[in-house]
Amino acid sequence: MSLTSIIFTLFCYLSLLIFVIGLSYKIIQYSRTPAPLKIPIAPAPLKRSGVFMRMVAEVFLFKSLFKASKWTWFFGWIFHWALVLLFIRHLGYFWPGDTPEVLLKTESFKYASFPLIIGLMGLLARRIFVDRIRYISSPSDYLMLILLITIGASGMLMTFALYYPNMGLVYSFAEGLVTLNWSELPSDLIFLVHIFFVFILIAIFPISKLLHAPGVFFSPTLNQVDNARKRRHISSWAMQKETDKEVSIEQNLEKDE
Amino acid sequence: MAEVDIDKLPTYIEIPAIQKDAMAGDGPFKASAEIQEQLGFPGEKIENWQQVAIEKMAETTSKYRSVQVFLDACVKCGACTDKCHYYLGTSDPKNMPVARQDLFRSVYRRHFTFAGKYFPKLVGAKELDDAMLDDWYNYFHQCSQCRRCAVFCPYGIDTAEISMAAREVMNVIGVGQKYSNQILGRINKIGNNLGMPEPALRDTLLDLEEEIEKETGIAVNLPLDNEHAEVLMVTPSADFFAEPHIDGLIGYAKVFHQSGVTWTMSSYASEAANFGMFIGSYEVMRQGALRIRKAALDLGVSRIIVGECGHAWRVAYSFWNTLSGIGGGASDEYALKLQRQLDSNYPQPQHIIEFTYDLIQKGILTFDKTKNDHRKVTFHDSCNVARGSNMGDIENGQFILPREVIKAACNHFADMPKATIKSSTFCCGGGGGLLTDDLIELRIKGAMPRMQALKQSQENDGVNTLAAICAICKSQFSKVLPNYDFDPYMIVSVHQLVSDALVLSDKSQTKAEDSL
Numbered sequence: 171m172s173l174t175s176i177i178f179t180l181f182c183y184l185s186l187l188i189f190v191i192g193l194s195y196k197i198i199q200y201s202r203t204p205a206p207l208k209i210p211i212a213p214a215p216l217k218r219s220g221v222f223m224r225m226v227a228e229v230f231l232f233k234s235l236f237k238a239s240k241w242t243w244f245f246g247w248i249f250h251w252a253l254v255l256l257f258i259r260h261l262g263y264f265w266p267g268d269t270p271e272v273l274l275k276t277e278s279f280k281y282a283s284f285p286l287i288i289g290l291m292g293l294l295a296r297r298i299f300v301d302r303i304r305y306i307s308s309p310s311d312y313l314m315l316i317l318l319i320t321i322g323a324s325g326m327l328m329t330f331a332l333y334y335p336n337m338g339l340v341y342s343f344a345e346g347l348v349t350l351n352w353s354e355l356p357s358d359l360i361f362l363v364h365i366f367f368v369f370i371l372i373a374i375f376p377i378s379k380l381l382h383a384p385g386v387f388f389s390p391t392l393n394q395v396d397n398a399r400k401r402r403h404i405s406s407w408a409m410q411k412e413t414d415k416e417v418s419i420e421q422n423l424e425k426d427e
Numbered sequence: 428m429a430e431v432d433i434d435k436l437p438t439y440i441e442i443p444a445i446q447k448d449a450m451a452g453d454g455p456f457k458a459s460a461e462i463q464e465q466l467g468f469p470g471e472k473i474e475n476w477q478q479v480a481i482e483k484m485a486e487t488t489s490k491y492r493s494v495q496v497f498l499d500a501c502v503k504c505g506a507c508t509d510k511c512h513y514y515l516g517t518s519d520p521k522n523m524p525v526a527r528q529d530l531f532r533s534v535y536r537r538h539f540t541f542a543g544k545y546f547p548k549l550v551g552a553k554e555l556d557d558a559m560l561d562d563w564y565n566y567f568h569q570c571s572q573c574r575r576c577a578v579f580c581p582y583g584i585d586t587a588e589i590s591m592a593a594r595e596v597m598n599v600i601g602v603g604q605k606y607s608n609q610i611l612g613r614i615n616k617i618g619n620n621l622g623m624p625e626p627a628l629r630d631t632l633l634d635l636e637e638e639i640e641k642e643t644g645i646a647v648n649l650p651l652d653n654e655h656a657e658v659l660m661v662t663p664s665a666d667f668f669a670e671p672h673i674d675g676l677i678g679y680a681k682v683f684h685q686s687g688v689t690w691t692m693s694s695y696a697s698e699a700a701n702f703g704m705f706i707g708s709y710e711v712m713r714q715g716a717l718r719i720r721k722a723a724l725d726l727g728v729s730r731i732i733v734g735e736c737g738h739a740w741r742v743a744y745s746f747w748n749t750l751s752g753i754g755g756g757a758s759d760e761y762a763l764k765l766q767r768q769l770d771s772n773y774p775q776p777q778h779i780i781e782f783t784y785d786l787i788q789k790g791i792l793t794f795d796k797t798k799n800d801h802r803k804v805t806f807h808d809s810c811n812v813a814r815g816s817n818m819g820d821i822e823n824g825q826f827i828l829p830r831e832v833i834k835a836a837c838n839h840f841a842d843m844p845k846a847t848i849k850s851s852t853f854c855c856g857g858g859g860g861l862l863t864d865d866l867i868e869l870r871i872k873g874a875m876p877r878m879q880a881l882k883q884s885q886e887n888d889g890v891n892t893l894a895a896i897c898a899i900c901k902s903q904f905s906k907v908l909p910n911y912d913f914d915p916y917m918i919v920s921v922h923q924l925v926s927d928a929l930v931l932s933d934k935s936q937t938k939a940e941d942s943l
């Protein structure tokens with residue numbers, strides 16, 4: 171195996187390792203941190219099923235964002251869905267052995283790269299040209315978009331502009347990563363850029379704003395049921411306080427002198 | 428009328444271009460050592476304040492999932508940037524919700540995240556230095572914690588949670604706000620925000636009884652510390668002394684009178700408002716809730732009803748059960764003791780609007796709506812009721828019930844433009860501990876979006892009365908309405924509308940109905 175192949179193989183595992191460890195850490199942190207008070211935001215669901223529907227609407231339709239800003243919603247929404255389609259389309263590369271029928275049918279998902287780029291460009295334009303969004307942007311916010319645009323654009327060049335790498339090598343490299351049967355990867359620069367940036371994206375997931383993905387599920391304003399009067403909601407640390415010393419029942423039941 | 432330079436109201440709300448440092452300044456008056464110490468906070472800025480502040484931030488992120496998740500999840504999409512009335516009214520970019528959060532987030536990133544520790548410039552991580560602390564103090568006191576931004580954020584990021592957290596950090600290092608902390612000192616000592624002791628309160632209530640009798644010829648009681656009452660009524664103390672609040676109190680009294688349900692107020696817990704929420708202190712907020720718990724236990728009441736106060740209702744509805752066990756569905760001994768005493772046939776606590784609404788539904792109240800015919804009424808959804816509570820245990824009940832009560836008492840009602848009411852309601856501009864004269868410029872400018880909507884309703888529907896169910900809203904509007912060429916007396920309590928149209932019967936002759 172060439173040195174490049176070895177380095178890229180290592181990069182891949184390294185980024186996955188960071189991703190898994192970092193993300194697990196964050197998810198455990200979020201789930202262990204108590205939400206001491208009921209703070210659902212209106213329109214708040216009164217039942218669990220309502221919370222489920224709310225989450226579905228937020229995660230799949232970006233409902234609040236739609237209310238807030240139609241342009242941001244439009245660009246953001248098509249970008250995210252395009253990303254999902256392109257992710258599915260890439261699964262075939264990694265499938266060990268014969269690619270299953272369904273994955274073969276996802277060939278046309280490659281066209282999702284167009285809305286992907288349009289969405290990202292739109293978001294970037296807003297970040298640059300709307301003074302309010304420019305004000306709140308850090309270098310990392312631009313870099314994130316540039317990173318994604320580079321991934322998308324390099325992929326499109328390979329797919330549509332005939333800079334095909336050797337597809338046989340792509341398949342065996344990708345499959346090899348899954349089956350631990352490592353093999354040579356195509357050395358086309360454009361391909362290397364494409365996958366290198368993907369590795370970066372995976373690695374920075376747990377240490378960047380990409381944490382919005384797990385975060386949305388843990389957001390107390392969105393995931394709480396509005397039933398504070400009916401069920402006593404109390405966090406572990408507040409309960410501790412109650413049972414410890416600060417308010418003993420007797421003390422509280424004393425009559426006014 | 429306070430003199431502050433404001434532009435004429437626009438025909439529709441335009442998103443202003445940012446004007447950096449438009450509201451730069453020292454922020455509201457700081458609390459004196461005496462005030463701070465009363466609440467158990469250091470009297471002045473402590474020596475090692477940075478270290479203590481960072482430690483407090485660590486504690487807060489570990490105790491509040493909201494803060495932890497919100498600090499991580501923001502993608503800087505900008506959806507919230509034009510949703511804050513203070514940004515719309517002042518154009519200061521630090522009043523954009525995300526920029527306000529970023530004051531806190533940049534320090535969080537610097538101290539608690541990998542990227543911020545090693546690449547601070549890249550991710551906008553900053554040190555908590557003097558300049559940053561000044562910005563915190565100034566801009567976290569330009570947030571009324573109205574939560575409008577959270578309605579529009581794709582992750583429900585609630586800037587109010589961040590501003591509460593920041594205010595608590597500041598209190599812990601000895602940098603407190605005079606207005607809120609002084610009030611908290613009073614409630615802990617005397618039982619209400621005004622510092623009105625029991626005899627004064629008793630006199631006020633007697634005066635009111637006389638006034639009602641003189642006006643209507645019917646004896647209506649406003650009982651205090653009555654141990655045999657069913658209902659403990661907890662209302663903001665503003666209801667005891669100022670217009671237009673007091674007319675609301677008269678309204679509650681008349682409703683209770685007609686219902687035949689016995690009720691009482693408590694001199695020990697004569698305050699529904701709970702500024703503990705504004706300063707983000709669970710502990711202080713809990714002390715307020717415990718006073719009410721104690722009053723309920725001492726008086727042996729079976730129901731607790733809360734008067735017209737926005738944040739009080741949020742605290743009561745959403746937090747009381749947690750803080751002090753006033754509610755239902757407890758499994759722990761502490762809360763059960765109280766919950767066994769309370770009548771589980773009614774929601775605990777209940778809002779006075781819910782109480783009145785129920786009576787209307789049951790046909791127990793009779794109105795002469797023509798008494799309100801000179802009024803064309805619109806309703807201002809107060810933030811904390813609209814976005815942090817419910818009424819009637821039906822979806823969106825907090826929007827439906829007050830409107831139904833108004834419509835039962837008035838013939839003419841019209842809502843303000845859709846984008847400015849219900850869950851999207853604009854804050855009055857004075858909530859969250861900002862209702863103080865040292866913030867008058869902010870209050871006037873922050874009221875602009877609400878005033879603009881009101882103007883539209885005035886022009887389109889001839890609206891001449893603005894009804895609200897929040898003491899802060901009422902005070903704030905009385906003050907700022909003239910700045911926008913409105914009549915300051917157009918703001919009324921919803922229960923004033925009820926009071927004016929309610930047909931009273933002489934209960935000393937007919938026996939109180941047992942049907943309730």
Ligand code: SF4
Binds near residue numbers: 503505582584
């Ligand atoms: S809407 Fe939410 S995610 Fe977007 S910038 Fe504002 S706080 Fe951040």
Ligand code: SF4
Binds near residue numbers: 522569571572574575
């Ligand atoms: S909570 Fe209200 S006042 Fe505070 S930033 Fe959000 S919209 Fe503005």
